[in-house]
Amino acid sequence: MNAEPQRLTVASDQDVVRVRQLVRTVAVAVKLSLVDQTKLVTAASELARNTLVYGGGGTVEVDRVDNGRRAGIRIAFVDSGPGIADVNLALTDGYTTGGGLGLGLSGARRLVDEFDIDTEPGRGTSITVTKWCR
Amino acid sequence: MERVPVLKIGDMLLVSIQVDMEDQTALNLQEDLADKIVATGCRGVIIDISALDIVDSFVGRMLATIAGISKVLDAETVVVGMRPAVAITLVELGLSLPGIRTALNVELGMALLARARFEAEGGGDAGEDDETVAAAS
Amino acid sequence: MALGTDEIGRFAGFLKEHEAALVESWSHRVADGLRGRLSQTELNRQIEELFRALSEALDGGAGTVEDPNAAELRAVLSELSRSRARQGFTSTETAVSVFALKDALLAAMDARQADAGTLRDFIAFSALIDELGLFTFASYAAAREELIADQAEELLELATPVVKLWEGVVAVPLVGTLDSARAQVVMERLLDALVTTGSPYAIIDITGVPAVDTQVAQHLLKTVVAARLMGADCIISGIRPQIAQTIVALGIEFGDIATKASLADALRHVLRLSGVDTRRNGRKDG
Incomplete structure (x- = not known):
C-alpha cells in the first residue's frame, strides 16, 4: 500500500537542496506537523551534507512507512566513503573532522524519532532515520 | 550560480533570503556582504530569514560568520523573522547562535540597530560626526 | 466459525418468515435493556435497519462478519456503536442490543416446537450473532477512543490561551x-x-x-x-x-x-x- 520509495543521488550542493525539497514534499504528504516537518527536513539536510562532504557522495532514499498505528517517513543515507571509526565519538556534540560546528550527526539524531547508523572504516556509512506522525 | 541580493537602505544593508540556498550560495553571500559593508560604510546589517523554512547548521554557521565579519568591520548584524518552527528545531539541534542579535521583524530589527548604535556612541552627539565621515567617503 | 451455505440459507429464510415477530420482540428486549433512554421510534428504526442489513448480508451468502458481502452490515453495526458511545451508553448496553436477537430467535423457535435440527441451527446462528456482538464491542471501544482523543485535543486548545x-x-x-x-x-x-x-x-x-x-x-x-x-x-x-x-x-x-x-x-x-x-x-x- 506504500508508495514506491524515491531515490536521489547526492553528488553536489544542488543535490542537497533536492533532498530537502523531496523530504519536505513527502513530509507534507504524510501530514507531519509543521514543527516535525521542519525538524525532519533539517535533519535530512545535515545528513545529506554529511553524505556529500564526508562520504564523498552517495544516495538518499525516502520512503513512506506505516507501523499500523501511525504513518511516518523513513530516510536512508548511504555512502561508500571512508566510514566512521568511532561512532560514539562522532555522535558527541561538538566533535567534528570537517571544520563544521560538530552538530550534524548528534543534532540530527535529536530531531528524529529513530536513528540507526551502520558504519565501518573503509566500508562506508549508512544512516537510517524515521519520523512518525503524532 | 544564484546570488542573494544585498540592498542598501539609508545607512543599513538589508538581505532578504528568499530561496532555499545551496551551500555555495551561502558562502557567496558571506563574501558579498563583507565587500558591501566596506564599499558603503554601512554600520548595520539586517538579514531577513522569514522566508526560510529551515535553518541547518551550515546556514547557522553562515549567520554567525556574517555577524563576526561585520563586527570586525564595525557594523552590527541583526537576524530577523526567524519562524517559530525553525527556532524550535534549532534549539533541539543544539544551535543557539551565540553572538547574533535577533529581532522578530525588520522594523524591530531596525529599531534594535538604532538603539545599539546610540548606546555604542555613548548616547551622545558623536554619531553625527561618524555619519558625516561615512557619507563623505 | 463461519456458517455453512445451507445454514446461511436457512437463517435467511427463517428471518424472512418471522420478520415482523422477530423485529418486534428484538426491539422490545433492547428497549428493556436501555430502560427508556432512547426513544422507541429511534430504537425501532435502528433495529429495522440492522435486521435489513443482516438479511441482506445473509442473502449475499455472508457466513461471517468479515465477509465482503457483509460490508453494509458492518457499517450499520459501527454506526450503531458509535452513536451509542457518543450518547453515553455502556459497552454492555451496546452489545446487548445485538445479543438480544438471540433471545428473540429462541422465542420464535420455541413457538414452533424445536427439534434437534432447529437447535443445531440455533447454535450456529448464535455463533454468528456472537461475532456481530464482538464486532459491536470493538467498534464501541474504537469510537470511545476517538472520543477521548478528540476531547484531549479540545482540552489542549482550551487550556493554553495566549x-x-x-x-x-x-x-x-x-x-x-x-x-x-x-x-x-x-x-x-x-x-x-x-x-x-x-x-x-x-x-x-x-x-x-x-x-x-x-x-x-x-x-x-x-x-x-x-x-x-x-x-x-x-x-x-x-x-x-x-x-x-x-x-x-x-x-x-x-x-x-x-x-x-x-x-x-x-x-x-x-x-x-x-x-x-x-x-x-x-x-x-x-
Whole structure:
C-alpha cells in the first residue's frame, strides 16, 4: 500500500537542496506537523551534507512507512566513503573532522524519532532515520 | 550560480533570503556582504530569514560568520523573522547562535540597530560626526 | 466459525418468515435493556435497519462478519456503536442490543416446537450473532477512543490561551499539569503569537502549574531559548515558594532567564525594559 520509495543521488550542493525539497514534499504528504516537518527536513539536510562532504557522495532514499498505528517517513543515507571509526565519538556534540560546528550527526539524531547508523572504516556509512506522525 | 541580493537602505544593508540556498550560495553571500559593508560604510546589517523554512547548521554557521565579519568591520548584524518552527528545531539541534542579535521583524530589527548604535556612541552627539565621515567617503 | 451455505440459507429464510415477530420482540428486549433512554421510534428504526442489513448480508451468502458481502452490515453495526458511545451508553448496553436477537430467535423457535435440527441451527446462528456482538464491542471501544482523543485535543486548545497584556507584551497563563505534548503546544502557540503580534516580550506564568520537575523545566527553558532565537525576551512568573524549592533541589539552572514571583512583577519588569514609566506617581508631563 506504500508508495514506491524515491531515490536521489547526492553528488553536489544542488543535490542537497533536492533532498530537502523531496523530504519536505513527502513530509507534507504524510501530514507531519509543521514543527516535525521542519525538524525532519533539517535533519535530512545535515545528513545529506554529511553524505556529500564526508562520504564523498552517495544516495538518499525516502520512503513512506506505516507501523499500523501511525504513518511516518523513513530516510536512508548511504555512502561508500571512508566510514566512521568511532561512532560514539562522532555522535558527541561538538566533535567534528570537517571544520563544521560538530552538530550534524548528534543534532540530527535529536530531531528524529529513530536513528540507526551502520558504519565501518573503509566500508562506508549508512544512516537510517524515521519520523512518525503524532 | 544564484546570488542573494544585498540592498542598501539609508545607512543599513538589508538581505532578504528568499530561496532555499545551496551551500555555495551561502558562502557567496558571506563574501558579498563583507565587500558591501566596506564599499558603503554601512554600520548595520539586517538579514531577513522569514522566508526560510529551515535553518541547518551550515546556514547557522553562515549567520554567525556574517555577524563576526561585520563586527570586525564595525557594523552590527541583526537576524530577523526567524519562524517559530525553525527556532524550535534549532534549539533541539543544539544551535543557539551565540553572538547574533535577533529581532522578530525588520522594523524591530531596525529599531534594535538604532538603539545599539546610540548606546555604542555613548548616547551622545558623536554619531553625527561618524555619519558625516561615512557619507563623505 | 463461519456458517455453512445451507445454514446461511436457512437463517435467511427463517428471518424472512418471522420478520415482523422477530423485529418486534428484538426491539422490545433492547428497549428493556436501555430502560427508556432512547426513544422507541429511534430504537425501532435502528433495529429495522440492522435486521435489513443482516438479511441482506445473509442473502449475499455472508457466513461471517468479515465477509465482503457483509460490508453494509458492518457499517450499520459501527454506526450503531458509535452513536451509542457518543450518547453515553455502556459497552454492555451496546452489545446487548445485538445479543438480544438471540433471545428473540429462541422465542420464535420455541413457538414452533424445536427439534434437534432447529437447535443445531440455533447454535450456529448464535455463533454468528456472537461475532456481530464482538464486532459491536470493538467498534464501541474504537469510537470511545476517538472520543477521548478528540476531547484531549479540545482540552489542549482550551487550556493554553495566549493573551496580549500590553502593546508588545504577550502572556500565557499555564494551568494544570504540563506534560510533554502540552508543553509542545504551549511553546508553538506562544512563539506564533510573538510573530503575529510582533511582541518582543513574553511572560509565561506558572502559578497554576502544580509541580515543576526536570522535564517541565526543560520545556520551559527550550521555549525561552527558542523565543530568544527569534528575537523576543521571555520571563517566567508565578513561581510559588514550593516550586522555587523544588527547582533549587533538582539543581535546575535557569541561567540568565528572568524569573519573577508574580505576573504583576513580570509585567512591571517588562514595561521598565521597554521604557514605560511604571512608578505609581510617574510624572508624564515635562
